[in-house]
Every structure is written in structure tokens, then in C-alpha cells.
Amino acid sequence: MKPLAYRMRPRTIDEVAGQDHLTGEGKIIRRMTDAKQLxxxxxxxxxxxxxxxxxxxIAGSTKYAFRMLNAVTSNKKDMEIVAAEAKMSGKVILLLDEVHRLDKAKQDYLLPFLENGMITLIGATTSNPYHAINPAIxxxxxxxxxxxxxxxxxKKLILRALDDSERGLGSYKTDVTDEALNHFAEASGGDVRSSLNALELAVTSTQPNSDGVIPITLEAAEECLQQKSFAHDKDGDAHYDVLSGLQKSIRGSDVNAALHYLARLIEAGDLVSIARRLLIIAYEDIGLASPQAGPxxxxxxEVAERTGFPEARIPLANAVIELCLSPKSNTAYKAIDAAIADIRAGRAGxxxxxxxxxxxxSASKLGRGVDYKYPHDFENGWVPQxxxxxxxxxxxYYDPKMTGKFEQALASVYEKIEKGKKV
Known part of the structure; x- marks a missing residue:
């Protein structure tokens, strides 16, 4: 028998849950499906x-032929079979899993059928398509x-599966406690496949009581569905989204949000990315407002690297809290970027x-160094030049901020020098 998650797949758009921004009333996929204009x-x-x-x-709602292939394991011959069917019937919906792995030969074969509308491609991928998918597709x-x-x-899908006698678990007499139901709904991190398959395991592996009822307790739910970590792939979007959340929370001085994202990275065991990002933050976002934040x-x-996890979390938390609550200045970062922009624009001179x-x-014969004024020969070590x-x-290039005492002191010296140039 196929797994519960497979059996409970929605047959029409009306049965899709949790994607109202796409399939809800008046939303884009719902409108395309209703209009039969895919x-x-x-x-x-x-x-x-x-x-x-x-x-x-979508296929079930439109009654078009529906075929599933995988961009990695399916070959060109498989695609030729789908194309032949499309020629016979006029239209086929092709779900192509791992579409970001589609190679050039398969892509070149598919493109004409996408152009003439005989194949409607629905590509599925866990990767950001703007990064991973060929522009032609x-x-x-x-x-x-x-x-x-x-x-x-x-939870809605779990209850539907418990009630459905045809495809789900409705033929079993079950008693699922609220605590167990909440665990199935929450511990999967939004992965309904994991929740439904864990539910099926709990129901089929638990002995009925004397009344013939299968009791599903929190303990059984926890055994069948271990707490799932958040999505984190060091080469994928989730990795960079978490790092971005960490930096933007520190930049915005939100200690609690920053600790949340730090905890995600700690759970992923990603000390290298944490270290690199915190050092960048110390100099990009705190910068001259608190120069000691960097060291x-x-x-x-260094303490975190020497101790390793789990102890490394402690010095890292100290650093994140300090960075969050430090005064902020990005003036050095903006100044060097402005200088680089002039160089790249050909304004070096x-x-x-x-x-x-x-x-x-003989440098002087070329005019090198002539009329140079040695600042140390002048009072206060400075001379207009x-x-x-x-x-x-x-x-x-440098435009100081008054967010920290150190940069305030720098700004005072800087402005005196700039005014002195004009004397």
C-alpha cells in the first residue's frame, strides 16, 4: 500500500490546503484552473x-492528461513518450520534479512543445529558480x-486523513489526543508529508485497547515524528535567508530576533558561516561607532572555535548581544564603496x-616629491596639501555618523581638516 501522504494528495484545487496565496478564491492558480487557461x-x-x-x-481540476517525470532520472526517451501523447490528445500537463537539474539536451527537446502549448510544464524544485534554473526554461x-x-x-489535513475511509485512516477507530494532534501539526516544520506518514505509523503500530480503539498519545506521536529541524541547506536559499535574518536583526538592534537566527545556525552546526558573518557585521554595521566590537x-x-559545540553557543551569544546593542555606523563601508565606484567609473586621475x-x-628630476610638505614638520602634525x-x-567619501563617541571624536578631527583645506 502507498504511504498515507501519497494517498491523500488532493484530487482537485478545492482540496489543496495551506497555499491560499496561490489556490485560494481569486488567486492566480485558481483563476488559471477555472478558466482552463494554464x-x-x-x-x-x-x-x-x-x-x-x-x-x-491542477490536472484533476482541468481533466488534462497528467504525467510525472524527474529531470535527473528520466531520460529523453521518457520525454518523447510524453510528447507523443501530447500530439495525440492536444495537451499534457507534465510535472517535472527537480527541474533545476534539467540538462541542455532534455531542455532543447522540451522547448518547442512549451512554445506551442502542447505540453504545460509544472516544474518542482526546492531551489530558488532565479539562481538554479536555466533562463531559457x-x-x-x-x-x-x-x-x-x-x-x-x-492539522486540517490530519483530521481529513483520519476521517477519510477511502484513502485515509477512517476505517480505524482512533482516539488522538489534542497534545498528539498538535505535535503532528507542529513538529514537522510545515512538511505535511512527514506529518501524515508519522500519523499513519502511529495508527498502524499502536495496539487497540479493550474497546477496539487505537489511542494515539503525545508519547506515541513523539516516537513516530521526531522534532524536525528547520530547512537548512548550506548551498541553498534557506542558508542565506537565515544569515540575512541574523545580520538584519543585529543591524536593527533586535536582540531576540538575532538570537533566534543564531540558534538556527547553531542547530545546523554551521560555525564557519556564523564566524564569517559576525565578523563582517562587526565592521560593516557597527564599524567606527564602536571599533572594539570587531576585536x-x-x-x-576564537573561543567558540576552540571549544566547539555545544559550548561554542555561549561566546557566540555574547557577541551577538553586544553587536545588537552597540551603536551602529556603516560609514567606513560606504566610504570605501564610493571610492571603488569612482575607480571603476574611470575617475582615478x-x-x-x-x-x-x-x-x-633622480626622482626630483621627474618632479617626484618636489614641494611635498612633511606633516611632522608642522604644528599638530598636519598641513594643508x-x-x-x-x-x-x-x-x-567619508560622511561620519554621530552614533558613537569614538566616531564623534573622529568626526571632529575630520571636519577641522576639511575646513583647513579651504583656508
């Missing part, structure tokens, strides 16, 4: 969120994100002759 599409999202289910439901498809199901949506972050990372290297014999090329003579 476009090729790519559905992307985490495993177990219903990509295949939506494809099957992507440009011919609508792109829709399938999101992890909420606990309420998962202290590095010290915390020639270095003034008096600033050029004059350490070699042009250092920038003529093309950038009055350029200001």
Missing part, C-alpha cells in the same frame, strides 16, 4: 509543502513560491607629482 509554471519551496499535490490538483514559465504549511493547515567579536569566535614616490635617485588627483580634488 501556463507553464515553476513551483518552488521546501520539501513536503505540496508542489506535486498542486500539480496533480525560466523565461517560459510563471514562478510561484510554495510555502511551508502552518500548523493549522497541517571582541573575533575573540568570541593622475596622482599629484608631489605625492608620488621620491625614494629613488592636496593628496587626491585633480579629477577628484574636492571629493568627500
Amino acid at each position: 501556463s507553464s509554471m515553476i513551483l518552488y519551496g521546501p520539501p513536503g509543502t505540496g508542489k506535486t499535490s498542486i500539480a496533480g490538483a 525560466r523565461s517560459r514559465c510563471q514562478i510561484f513560491e510554495v510555502k511551508p504549511l502552518t500548523p493549522d493547515a497541517v 571582541r567579536t573575533l575573540a568570541a569566535i 593622475e596622482i599629484p607629482a608631489h605625492v608620488k614616490d621620491a625614494s629613488y635617485k 592636496q593628496y587626491l588627483p585633480n579629477t577628484l580634488k574636492n571629493k568627500r
Whole structure:
């Protein structure tokens, strides 16, 4: 017998749960299905969120022939069979799993059938299509994100499976406690496939009581569905989304959000990414507002690397809290980027002759170093003098912020120097 999650796949759009932004009343996939005007599409999202289910439901609602292939394991011959069927019937909906792995030969074969509409492609992938899918395929498809199901949506599907005698577990007399139901709904992290298959395991492996009822307790639910970690793939979108959440939470001074994202990375055991990102944050987002944040972050990372997990979480948490609550300044980061932009735009210009290297014999004959004023010979160690090329003579890259005492002090010196240039 096929697994419960497979048996309970929705047969029509009306049975799809948890993707109301796509299949709800008036939403795009619902409108296409109702109008029988389907476009090729790519559905992307985490495993177990219903990509295949939506494809099957579309086919069931439109009554078109529906075929499933895998971009990795299916060969060109398989696609030729689907194409032949499309020629016979006029239209076939092709669900192509792992569409991001479609090679050029298969892609070139499919493209004419996508162009003439004989094959409506529904590609399924866990990868971001804007990063992973060939532009030739992507440009011919609508792109829709399938999101992890909420606990309420998962619970709805669990109850449907418990009541369905034809495809589900309705033929069993079950008593599922509220605690067990909540665990099935929440512990899968939005992966309904895991929830339903764990439910089936619990029902089929639990002995009935004297009344013939199968009691499903929280303990049984926990045994059948271990707590699932969040989606995290070091080469995938989820990895960069978590790192982005960490940096933006620190930049926004939200300690609790930053600790949440740090916890995700700790659970993934990803010390390398944590270390790199925290060091970047210390210099990009805190910067000159609190210059000691960088060295202290590095010290915390070195302790974390020496101790390893689980103890490494402690110095890392210290660093994250300090970074969150430190004054923020991105002035150094913005200043160097502005300087680089001028270089790349061809505005480098020639270095003034008096600033050029004059350490070699006869440099003065070339005008190198002539009229250079040695700042240490002047009071306060500074003298008005042009250092920038003529093309950038009055350029200001650094624009200080008054968010920390250190940068306030720098700004005071900086403004005196800038005013002195104009005297």
C-alpha cells in the first residue's frame, strides 16, 4: 500500500490546503484552473509543502492528461513518450520534479512543445529558480513560491486523513489526543508529508485497547515524528535567508530576533558561516561607532572555535548581544564603496607629482616629491596639501555618523581638516 501522504494528495484545487496565496478564491492558480487557461509554471519551496499535490490538483481540476517525470532520472526517451501523447490528445500537463537539474539536451527537446502549448510544464524544485534554473526554461514559465504549511493547515489535513475511509485512516477507530494532534501539526516544520506518514505509523503500530480503539498519545506521536529541524541547506536559499535574518536583526538592534537566527545556525552546526558573518557585521554595521566590537567579536569566535559545540553557543551569544546593542555606523563601508565606484567609473586621475614616490635617485628630476610638505614638520602634525588627483580634488567619501563617541571624536578631527583645506 502507498504511504498515507501519497494517498491523500488532493484530487482537485478545492482540496489543496495551506497555499491560499496561490489556490485560494481569486488567486492566480485558481483563476488559471477555472478558466482552463494554464501556463507553464515553476513551483518552488521546501520539501513536503505540496508542489506535486498542486500539480496533480491542477490536472484533476482541468481533466488534462497528467504525467510525472524527474529531470535527473528520466531520460529523453521518457520525454518523447510524453510528447507523443501530447500530439495525440492536444495537451499534457507534465510535472517535472527537480527541474533545476534539467540538462541542455532534455531542455532543447522540451522547448518547442512549451512554445506551442502542447505540453504545460509544472516544474518542482526546492531551489530558488532565479539562481538554479536555466533562463531559457525560466523565461517560459510563471514562478510561484510554495510555502511551508502552518500548523493549522497541517492539522486540517490530519483530521481529513483520519476521517477519510477511502484513502485515509477512517476505517480505524482512533482516539488522538489534542497534545498528539498538535505535535503532528507542529513538529514537522510545515512538511505535511512527514506529518501524515508519522500519523499513519502511529495508527498502524499502536495496539487497540479493550474497546477496539487505537489511542494515539503525545508519547506515541513523539516516537513516530521526531522534532524536525528547520530547512537548512548550506548551498541553498534557506542558508542565506537565515544569515540575512541574523545580520538584519543585529543591524536593527533586535536582540531576540538575532538570537533566534543564531540558534538556527547553531542547530545546523554551521560555525564557519556564523564566524564569517559576525565578523563582517562587526565592521560593516557597527564599524567606527564602536571599533572594539570587531576585536571582541573575533575573540568570541576564537573561543567558540576552540571549544566547539555545544559550548561554542555561549561566546557566540555574547557577541551577538553586544553587536545588537552597540551603536551602529556603516560609514567606513560606504566610504570605501564610493571610492571603488569612482575607480571603476574611470575617475582615478593622475596622482599629484608631489605625492608620488621620491625614494629613488633622480626622482626630483621627474618632479617626484618636489614641494611635498612633511606633516611632522608642522604644528599638530598636519598641513594643508592636496593628496587626491585633480579629477577628484574636492571629493568627500567619508560622511561620519554621530552614533558613537569614538566616531564623534573622529568626526571632529575630520571636519577641522576639511575646513583647513579651504583656508
